[in-house]
Amino acid sequence: MIDMDLQIDDIPPSERFAAWRALCEGPMVPMELRSAHEDDFSATMWGMDLGRVTVAGSSFPSLWTQRTKTHIRRSDPELYHLQLNLRGEADMVHGGVTTTLGDRQFMLTCTSLPYEGAIARGRTDELTIGIPPSLLPFPVADLNQLLGRQLSGRTGIGALLADVLIRLGAEHAAYRPADAQRLGTVVADLLTALLAHELDGSDAETGPATLRMAPESHRNALVLRIQDFARRNLHTSDLTPASIAAAHHISVRYLHRLFERQGHTVAAWIRAQRLERCCQDLADPALGGTPIHAIAARWGFSHAADFSRAFRGTYGMPPREFRRTALSQGGLELQGTPGGK
Missing domain, CATH: 1.10.10.60 (Homeodomain-like)
Incomplete structure (x- = not known):
C-alpha cells in the first residue's frame, strides 16, 4: 500500500536538501527546487498507490519550485494534481493565475503546463492527489478554467474530501493492499464531485461564481x-x-x-x-x-x-x-x- 515513506532527519544536515531534491526532481515530473534552508533541511514525504489514483503527503520548510516547458518536454506523465494546503502559506502561479493558498485550501494543477513559480513561506504541510485525465469526466477546456484557483476545503464537498485525505495521511500505514482499489474509488469520486460543484458555479464560501459555464x-x-x-x-x-x-x-x-x-x-x-x-x-x-x-x-x-x-x-x-x-x-x-x- 505504501509506495514511499521518506524521513531525511537521519541524513547529515548538509546532505538533506540534496536528497530531497533528487527525489522531487525525479524522472517522472522533473522540476527545479531551491530553499533558504538548504544547509539544515528537515522534511518528510509519504505516498500511497490507490490503483490509478495516488495520494501523497509532505512537510517541508520554505521552498521554491519551478516546472518549465523544458522540464515538461523532458518528461510529462500527463496527470492532474489536486494540492491541499494544511499548514503555512503558499504563493502559486499556474495556468496564468496567481494564487495564495492558506489552510485547508485546494488548488488544481496539470503536469502538462508550467508552474511559473511557487513560493512557500514558513513550514508547509500539504497533501496531493494525482489522477489521470481519463478518470475525470470533464472536457479539458472546463478543467483549465479551474487551474491555479483557490478551491475551498473548508465547507461542503471540499471539506469532505479534505477530511478523507487528512484521515488517509494520519493512518496511511494502517491500510492493506486489498484496500487500495476501494480507497482510490472513494478519492476519485469525491474529487470528481468537488470539480463538478466548482464548475457548476456556486460556492458557499466565495459567493456567486466567477466562472461562466457553457450549456x-x-x-x-x-x-x-x-x-x-x-x-x-x-x-x-x-x-x-x-x-x-x-x-x-x-x-x-x-x-x-x-x-x-x-x-x-x-x-x-x-x-x-x-x-x-x-x-x-x-x-x-x-x-x-x-x-x-x-x-x-x-x-x-x-x-x-x-x-x-x-x-x-x-x-x-x-x-x-x-x-x-x-x-x-x-x-x-x-x-x-x-x-x-
Whole structure:
C-alpha cells in the first residue's frame, strides 16, 4: 500500500536538501527546487498507490519550485494534481493565475503546463492527489478554467474530501493492499464531485461564481451529480430512471437524453456500475466467505439468476469462476469495465 515513506532527519544536515531534491526532481515530473534552508533541511514525504489514483503527503520548510516547458518536454506523465494546503502559506502561479493558498485550501494543477513559480513561506504541510485525465469526466477546456484557483476545503464537498485525505495521511500505514482499489474509488469520486460543484458555479464560501459555464458544461455537471447520486444508491432496489429524475427535478425524458449523450442508457449504466462493485467484492479476500447471492443483493440485484446472467454476459465467465480466479491470483485488475467514470 505504501509506495514511499521518506524521513531525511537521519541524513547529515548538509546532505538533506540534496536528497530531497533528487527525489522531487525525479524522472517522472522533473522540476527545479531551491530553499533558504538548504544547509539544515528537515522534511518528510509519504505516498500511497490507490490503483490509478495516488495520494501523497509532505512537510517541508520554505521552498521554491519551478516546472518549465523544458522540464515538461523532458518528461510529462500527463496527470492532474489536486494540492491541499494544511499548514503555512503558499504563493502559486499556474495556468496564468496567481494564487495564495492558506489552510485547508485546494488548488488544481496539470503536469502538462508550467508552474511559473511557487513560493512557500514558513513550514508547509500539504497533501496531493494525482489522477489521470481519463478518470475525470470533464472536457479539458472546463478543467483549465479551474487551474491555479483557490478551491475551498473548508465547507461542503471540499471539506469532505479534505477530511478523507487528512484521515488517509494520519493512518496511511494502517491500510492493506486489498484496500487500495476501494480507497482510490472513494478519492476519485469525491474529487470528481468537488470539480463538478466548482464548475457548476456556486460556492458557499466565495459567493456567486466567477466562472461562466457553457450549456454543455452545465449538462456535464448535471450528469456528474446524477451519477454520484446513483453510485451512492446502487444498493437500493428502487433506483430507477423515475426516482433519479425526481431527485434532480428533471423529467425522465430529459434524463434519458443526458445519458444518450454519454453513449449508454440509464439502466445499462446502473447495471454496469452494480456489476463493477460486485466484481470488486468478489475479488476481495476479506469477503471470501460472503455468499455470491448476498454480494449481488448488496448491490441491487434482487434475483440471483438475473445477476449471474448479466455478469457472465459482461465478463465472459460466471461469478463463481471469476471469484475463484481472482482470489487465486491475489485479485484481478478490471480493465474496460462498461459504464465507468
